[in-house]
Amino acid sequence: MLPFLSRADETMNANGRGIAQARETGTLGKLMVLLDLVTHADAPLRFTDILSLAGQPRGTLHRQLTHLVEEGLLELDGDGRYAPGLRLLDFAARSWARNEFRLIAEPHLADLQQATGETVHLGVLRGQSIIYLDKVEGRQPVRMYSQIGNASPCYCTGVGKVALSLLPAESLVDLLAGVNFTRFTAATHASPASLLAEIHEIADQGYAFDREEHEAGIRCVAAPIWSEDRTFLGGVSITGPAYRLSMELLAQWAVPVRQAAGRIMEGMRIRLGPRR
Amino acid sequence: MLPFLSRADETMNANGRGIAQARETGTLGKLMVLLDLVTHADAPLRFTDILSLAGQPRGTLHRQLTHLVEEGLLELDGDGRYAPGLRLLDFAARSWARNEFRLIAEPHLADLQQATGETVHLGVLRGQSIIYLDKVEGRQPVRMYSQIGNASPCYCTGVGKVALSLLPAESLVDLLAGVNFTRFTAATHASPASLLAEIHEIADQGYAFDREEHEAGIRCVAAPIWSEDRTFLGGVSITGPAYRLSMELLAQWAVPVRQAAGRIMEGMRIRLGPRR
DNA sequence: GTGAATTGTTCCATTATTTGGAACTGAATT
DNA sequence: AATTCAGTTCCAAATAATGGAACAATTCAC
Structure with missing residues (x-):
């Protein structure tokens, strides 16, 4: 594999969320910030990790994460670690193919x-x-x-x-x-x-x-x-x-x-x- | 290309949304239904197409779609057609890579x-x-x-x-x-x-x-x-x-x-x- | 080109959902 | 057994979503 193919993604984190037009308000906006946090992390995050990164009240954050998991946008493993959900793959495969x-x-x-x-x-x-x-x-x-x-x-x-x-x-x-x-x-x-x-x-x-x-x-x-x-x-x-x-x-x-x-x-x- | 690689996606539509645990309530749930509708469509949809498929009031639907576009989950082209947003690719690339x-x-x-x-x-x-x-x-x-x-x-x-x-x-x-x-x-x-x-x-x-x-x-x-x-x-x-x-x-x-x-x-x- | 029909957008009082502090459970640590 | 830490649940208050109706902007028919 050529070196430039295995380019590590750490460099990507510098981007922050440079893709959306930044609308961190509204129910969806806040959830997308969370989704960004988890997908940009180098490893699956625990509840507490996200808590410190997101700066949301515990109760609020917990419900938001629950909703994202219920929708398949995030996945929660047995160790309480949140990772990007595979439903995202299905969405992406379609948007790419067409x-x-x-x-x-x-x-x-x-x-x-x-x-x-x-x-x-x-x-x-x-x-x-x-x-x-x-x-x-x-x-x-x-x-x-x-x-x-x-x-x-x-x-x-x-x-x-x-x-x-x-x-x-x-x-x-x-x-x-x-x-x-x-x-x-x-x-x-x-x-x-x-x-x-x-x-x-x-x-x-x-x-x-x-x-x-x-x-x-x-x-x-x-x-x-x-x-x-x-x-x-x-x-x-x-x-x-x-x-x-x-x-x-x-x-x-x-x-x-x-x-x-x-x-x-x-x-x-x-x-x-x-x-x- | 072998025949089974070019498998058309029409067959997929039979799935409906068989991936998430079906939570069509809540702000996020309703938005995901819309996202599903657009990503599963065979071609980009007009506002009216989505209106008839989603069965939501016009005002409501319009705002929901606007939010999805603002977040980069959908894209609206000059002809008023909604297509899946490319931000989904970025999410997917990350969830796959890690x-x-x-x-x-x-x-x-x-x-x-x-x-x-x-x-x-x-x-x-x-x-x-x-x-x-x-x-x-x-x-x-x-x-x-x-x-x-x-x-x-x-x-x-x-x-x-x-x-x-x-x-x-x-x-x-x-x-x-x-x-x-x-x-x-x-x-x-x-x-x-x-x-x-x-x-x-x-x-x-x-x-x-x-x-x-x-x-x-x-x-x-x-x-x-x-x-x-x-x-x-x-x-x-x-x-x-x-x-x-x-x-x-x-x-x-x-x-x-x-x-x-x-x-x-x-x-x-x-x-x-x-x-x- | 004019009028009618269709499509898309905005507004706002009502309604429903989200919020977040606090109280609670359970597990790990000392 | 006592203490801390991680995670979950609860509910009155704050906020955001709703949807009907009025308003624009296109498109279509004649």
Whole structure:
């Protein structure tokens, strides 16, 4: 297994809940915070652990957890440890299998993988995170869920940066205001200032690199996919180890990546155009 | 792609929501019903579609859907169509990656796949459904989420039947009372009566076959995994096309399948035993 | 292009659910 | 046996959800 596939999730915790638009009020909102807590934990949590993390009164928390367990969103084992519920898998399997964007992109991702021999990703922006919707790899059978579904920061990934480059100025400012700039490697942007400079450049050239910014030794080149009104829909990227992907090679691959993105856009227009 | 991998999900709809313990009351319960409706639909639903399916007052439904969208559990596109939200993928990726049972079973599933050359599954019982937690396949790269996370009926799958065979009599009766016996093939049990007879046999011999009961042309042999007190934890199975897997071969494979199940039980005892 | 029908959204007094402090049980520790 | 800690239950008060009706915005028919 290549090193970048076994990427540990600890880095993910820095995200907090960067996916939802943050609505921690209302019955559902509060329950989702709990679900986030448990799913983001490195190990199953005891009642008391959650109590200290959630800062809710004991009685309240207990009932909330009971409800989540009753719905299959959490599971409570015999030792009183709460883990994510498997019903989530069923939901996810369905949302993935029927996702129109992914279905349209799929053949083009496969073509791009064939052309370059490296790993290809499809990602979308949700909140401040990039969620990988699909991944096409060459050699080894993919350990599913290994990357798909994972949320990564937008400020240090290729897909993330092309996403930001298409955002209207004010949305960009709003989004970055909520980002916690964790320094994953020496190359990670440490502040909005340096990031913004690169974003403008990316907006001009139409593609972005990840120069080992999220993980040492891993590079990528990404291109955006947008709708008629230039709204960002998602991004395609080619990812691989730095020893194999020189910056020169990556720069050459900007062309096929953008072509693949273009074909996906074409597919979206054919499929969705008439209805809009 | 082998035919049984592209199994369409229409059959799944017969399940209804067979996963949760049915708690359609309470704020969360009502919202989960909606989430189920949308995720089980064959295509994205409009507001009015959901209105007729959910049988809620317009105002109420509208607010509920708004909340689900705000939390990222549903997505509303420009055409007013509701689709499952991608935040579910993030939740699922985490619950899968850290699932202890799956992590313990993984190497033994791989061994079994190597030994037989056929597809190996790991499934657990949730409500009246079997949820596939893992899948190890030989040749082609697995299209992830293709089977993993999918819920299948318990009365016509190998893993499902070994699950039932370990249930205490009354639990079994309760569970079957809620099952809607859909006839998928000519071999599918059409009533609890014939199923119960086979269940007793399975309890005695310690393994179960699926004789093309869920899908024509697909057979499997499965063995149960249980904890110290003989509680069913999950099942391992070898699945493949009937033309390659004669019933004789399948009967021989009952041995390695049970061995794999045994090794997983051993792993569970080592990992979890001390803590209990 | 106008009017009618359908679809989607907002409002607010009523109703139902959640809240959270406190009291309670049970197990582990000293 | 006494004490602490983890987990559960209870119920008046606070909060959020409900749903009917009025209001917009589309779509459709003519």
